[in-house]
Amino acid sequence: MRQEPLLQAKEVDKIYPVGGHDFYALKNLSFTLNRGEFAGLIGPSGSGKTTLLNLLGALDTPNRGTIELLGEKLSHLSANKQALFRRLHISFIFQTYNLLPLYSVFENVELPLILLKLEPKERKKRVHEALEWLSLMDKAQAKPSQLSGGQAQRVAIARAMVKNPEIILADEPTANLDSEASHGILKTLRQINEEKGATFLFSTHDDKVIGYLKRKITLTDGQIVHDLSLPEPLKKR
């Protein structure tokens, strides 16, 4: 299969001033993520995983270097254009789900489509598809407070996939889940990757997540120290 580059980071530095000194959260970091990958940024706390995820998600800009998504240099875009880019092409899955507590499951999943200004009929169709895919149709009218952790994270996944983004960035998506729920979520994410061709990039230090990854990019002190792609699909658990 031909590998099509989706995202490229070139010689990226991210510096934070700490106690009057410059702290390099990321140093001269380069890598490419291809369309359809199921990859993870692995490393201990403070290794720069979340910083890199923020840069790739157009939430922050590097001090040096460039990040290209779909051939567009994200750091050269205005804040509004970055927002538009996120709206159209990028989805996030958070450790703490971040569902809006006042809105139903249906409304939470619908929100990205409202921002895309889709017609109500089209929104309803897409939300139903996403909820059915994640076996959440019976919870469509439930509020987030009525859901278990696993169910809430599945709603967050539905919200992430409903707009068919180019890439889904997942920051420690199983950190708040028990083992059984974590495996359930990870299987679902792999299924989305394999059946819908969605590209995933995780930030994690959880062995459960690492076990499901097709590519492992190990970060230490803001630099990539290993980049390992697994040629064969993982055995089913």
Place this chain on the structure above:
Amino acid sequence: MIRFLLKGLLRDRHRSLFPLLVISLGVALLVLFQAWLQGALYGTLSNQAHFRTGHVKLLTRGAWAENQSSSLDLALSQVETLKNELATSYPDLNFFPRLRFGGLLDVPDAKGETRSQSPILGFGLELFNHKQEIQAFHLQEGLAQGRLPQGPGEILLTLDLAEKLQLTLGEKATLISNDPNGGMVIHNFTLVGMVRFGIKPLDRASLIGDLKDLQRALGMRKGATEIVGFFKEKGLNRPRALEIKRHFNQNHPLSELSPQMITLSDQDGLDTYLDQIESWMSWILIFFIGLLGFILWNLGLINGLRRYREMGLRLALGEEKKQIYQSLLLEALVLGLVGTFLGTSIGLLPAYYLQEVGLDTTKILTGNQNFMIQNQVHAKIIFSNLWVGFFPGLFAPFLGTLISGLGVFRKNTAQILNQLESI
């Protein structure tokens, strides 16, 4: 998106019901407070003007020098001529001569012996041909028993005085007083009505009769102790009153019995009182608006801050900072408008009740009062009641949101998102 946000607003009581209650309650209190102050302070002043000082007043220099003595030897003479002169020179005012005098009222028994007796404060007013004086003294509204005098020899007494004298309607009483030359005057009158002013200094012992009737009784056919003038429109006009005073006094001699014009401000320390009213009104309102504004500003501020989670998520989903900021402001604007309209309406209801019915202050105000403070103090609804609530009700939460929402712009998106993870 607006529909989506509106759903959230309606569902979140902390965002809608609670701020709405605080805004409405604050605005309602402000409106009520302003109407009450307006009624209480200016009502007292209005009473003072109607019963005692006029907006301007003409009296002899001697009487003014004697601290507005109601001694008849210092009364004005040729009152009709003076009144015509005033009406011609100052057509923006109505002028009414009044006779203010002291004396004794004696009630005889069947044998002609004194049954009861009391000192009185007498008022001779133009009752027969001028409804304005009846209105100024609220005689019709204050009539507790009987009727108003309709012919010579008929008088009104205050209810308290009549009860004290054990005098009933239709009974005769004898006025014992002095004429302008110091001679004793004795004249019989028939009690035809009893009034209650609701003002302690007047209710104690007032006698009211027709001016001409009392002029005849007191032997001063063309005399009056004063001529009071009232602006025909919009109440007291302090600069114009001062102008009239200066103009009149420049054109009249300086002898003891020559007329002198004074204004409401010159009497009973009312100049200070007027200044104080205006100053108090301004400061109290500024304080109240400031306090309410501070509370509501903080409400807007807190409301903005506690929604960082939602803002972070919306940013991550691709909404622009500007759009989020605008939606926050729109929300604050809607809440402020609804709350202010609601608060103004709620505040006007008790204000209207207090305007129509009033509040009995007899138990609050005790002792001798120099001012004509009505026992029943009324609020007064004025035009500014309709918009005063908008300062704190609309602008304060809007400003609070404006400032708290700036955090969305100051922080970069990743920072807000990291906060979102840590909440």
